[in-house]
Amino acid sequence: xxxxxxxxxxxxxxxxxxxxxxxxxxxxxxxxxxxxxxxxxxxxxxxxxxxxxxxxxxxxxxxxxxxxxxxxxxxxxxxxxxxxxxxxxxxxxxxxxxxxxxxxxxxxxxxxxxxxxxxxxxxxxxxxxxxxxxxxxxxxxxxxxxxxxxxxxxxxxxxxxxxxxxxxxxxxxxxxxxxxxxxxxxxxxxxxxxxxxxxxxxxxxxxxxxxxxxxxxxxxxxxxxxxxxxxxxxxxxxxxxxxxxxxxxxxxxxxxxxxxxxxxxxxxxxxxxxxxxxxxxxxxxxxxxxxxxxxxxxxxxxxxxxxxxxxxxxxxxxxxxxxxxxxxxxxxxxxxxxxxxxxxxxxxxxxxxxxxxxxxxxxxxxxxxxxxxxxxxxxxxxxxxxxxxxxxxxxxxxxxxxxxxxxxxxxxxxxxxxxxxx
Amino acid sequence: xxxxxxxxxxxxxxxxxxxxxxxxxxxxxxxxxxxxxxxxxxxxxxxxxxxxxxxxxxxxxxxxxxxxxxxxxxxxxxxxxxxxxxxxxxxxxxxxxxxxxxxxxxxxxxxxx
Numbered sequence: 001x002x003x004x005x006x007x008x009x010x011x012x013x014x015x016x017x018x019x020x021x022x023x024x025x026x027x028x029x030x031x032x033x034x035x036x037x038x039x040x041x042x043x044x045x046x047x048x049x050x051x052x053x054x055x056x057x058x059x060x061x062x063x064x065x066x067x068x069x070x071x072x073x074x075x076x077x078x079x080x081x082x083x084x085x086x087x088x089x090x091x092x093x094x095x096x097x098x099x100x101x102x103x104x105x106x107x108x109x110x111x112x113x114x115x116x117x118x119x120x121x122x123x124x125x126x127x128x129x130x131x132x133x134x135x136x137x138x139x140x141x142x143x144x145x146x147x148x149x150x151x152x153x154x155x156x157x158x159x160x161x162x163x164x165x166x167x168x169x170x171x172x173x174x175x176x177x178x179x180x181x182x183x184x185x186x187x188x189x190x191x192x193x194x195x196x197x198x199x200x201x202x203x204x205x206x207x208x209x210x211x212x213x214x215x216x217x218x219x220x221x222x223x224x225x226x227x228x229x230x231x232x233x234x235x236x237x238x239x240x241x242x243x244x245x246x247x248x249x250x251x252x253x254x255x256x257x258x259x260x261x262x263x264x265x266x267x268x269x270x271x272x273x274x275x276x277x278x279x280x281x282x283x284x285x286x287x288x289x290x291x292x293x294x295x296x297x298x299x300x301x302x303x304x305x306x307x308x309x310x311x312x313x314x315x316x317x318x319x320x321x322x323x324x325x326x327x328x329x330x331x332x333x334x335x336x337x338x339x340x341x342x343x344x345x346x347x348x349x350x351x352x353x354x355x356x357x358x359x360x361x362x363x364x365x366x367x368x369x370x371x372x373x374x375x376x377x378x379x380x381x382x383x384x385x386x387x388x389x390x391x392x393x394x395x396x397x398x399x400x401x402x403x404x405x406x407x408x409x410x411x412x413x414x415x416x417x418x419x420x421x422x
Numbered sequence: 423x424x425x426x427x428x429x430x431x432x433x434x435x436x437x438x439x440x441x442x443x444x445x446x447x448x449x450x451x452x453x454x455x456x457x458x459x460x461x462x463x464x465x466x467x468x469x470x471x472x473x474x475x476x477x478x479x480x481x482x483x484x485x486x487x488x489x490x491x492x493x494x495x496x497x498x499x500x501x502x503x504x505x506x507x508x509x510x511x512x513x514x515x516x517x518x519x520x521x522x523x524x525x526x527x528x529x530x531x532x533x534x535x
Contacts, residue, residue: 046467335468357522358468359465359469375514392507394508397508415474
């Protein structure tokens with residue numbers, strides 16, 4: 001073969017080759033993260049850390065949102081809504097990723113494409129899906145998205161949080177409040193019981209000695225139950241009543257106009273001055289439509305890397321994922337995001353997978369200056385997520401310990417929101 | 423027979439360019455420490471959520487910046503030996519092996535990169 005290149009051409013080629021290689025390295029993999037909550041935003045941040053050259057696009061339909069943690073304090077009127085308000089675009093600046101405010105319409109898990117309402121199709125090498133939960137409207141007769149505001153769950157960080165707050169603030173002494181707690185699994189397991197605690201605290205401050213809070217439960221147990229019940233008896237005697245499923249506590253029917261709720265097998269309804277009905281939950285509808293869920297309507301994942309067991313290259317983290325025994329919490333989502341990002345980076349760079357170890361703590365406020373908590377340390381053992389150690393606040397804890405945990409809870413909220421959203 | 427002048431020149435140029443390519447490639451791909459430096463483990467990153475780095479005003483847990491690896495390892499072992507559930511750290515440490523603690527301490531300690 002005859003080479004007839006000139007010196008100039010060869011020199012140009014010599015300079016071009018490393019330049020184009022460097023350009024390809026600089027361009028890096030393209031990763032889309034769907035959902036900018038605790039899981040998605042944290043994952044975007046960690047991906048930037050592990051893959052400095054990656055093109056990372058974080059998509060969320062909301063420019064502004066309210067966090068689930070500490071929303072019960074807002075509902076009870078004990079915290080300001082500004083405290084739990086976050087702005088999605090702040091994540092772009094803090095974590096040096098691209099942010100798109102748009103609604104994801106579909107995810108094609110085979111082509112690895114995300115279609116948004118306003119900006120068409122986005123292709124990716126990997127997709128991380130952190131869409132949260134959707135409510136099931138087929139479990140409670142008479143309740144649907146169109147009338148849910150009348151018995152607001154306040155569980156998804158939208159206008160129902162402030163709507164519920166305003167209606168709670170308007171209650172007179174002697175009011176009956178009903179909180180319908182959902183069956184497992186659902187977002188924030190201690191949430192309904194923390195809500196009852198903080199409402200009781202607020203009623204006490206207002207001098208409402210005759211108001212009552214009824215928790216009508218679709219299950220027979222709940223996290224930190226002994227602690228909650230002990231503290232209710234100690235702080236709010238006679239104010240909070242819990243009816244488990246075994247005693248027909250499950251709400252099966254509502255009339256939102258008359259503020260009536262029927263418990264299982266009840267012939268007469270309960271009349272509520274304020275009802276907060278938290279429906280059963282599934283993975284977000286987006287994940288269901290994308291074929292990421294199984295028959296449970298939650299997303300099965302390989303816990304080593306939080307990659308979907310149904311579609312390679314698609315990762316699911318946070319509340320939508322099946323990650324038991326981890327609870328569906330902001331802390332858990334943040335931990336899963338860190339593991340998932342490291343695993344994606346290891347895979348793309350051809351490095352060994354990181355050790356799959358995860359942490360979680362759920363704080364629950366009993367009052368503004370008292371809290372309890374449960375923590376767990378998890379690892380993958382024989383391809384299953386397992387508890388290595390766990391613990392809960394002492395049943396006999398005194399006021400000083402409860403106060404200390406309340407301070408920790410607020411400090412934790414500051415650090416985790418800073419870590420996740422910048 | 424003497425080779426044509428242009429061909430010789432091209433061969434010399436080719437050798438020079440191959441050398442140049444190799445040289446540039448070395449510069450691009452073999453920066454000292456680049457391949458060897460390992461990013462923080464996910465577990466260490468989880469610790470950093472509360473024990474924030476260089477963000478004292480946001481830190482929830484005690485700052486680790488002033489502690490060396492040996493001190494962190496010793497403290498983790500003390501947490502593991504505690505029987506009470508009163509605070510978060512004993513709950514986590516109870517499930518950690520010495521090896522996990524050593525690796526964490528090495529990553530989080532003062533001398534960590």
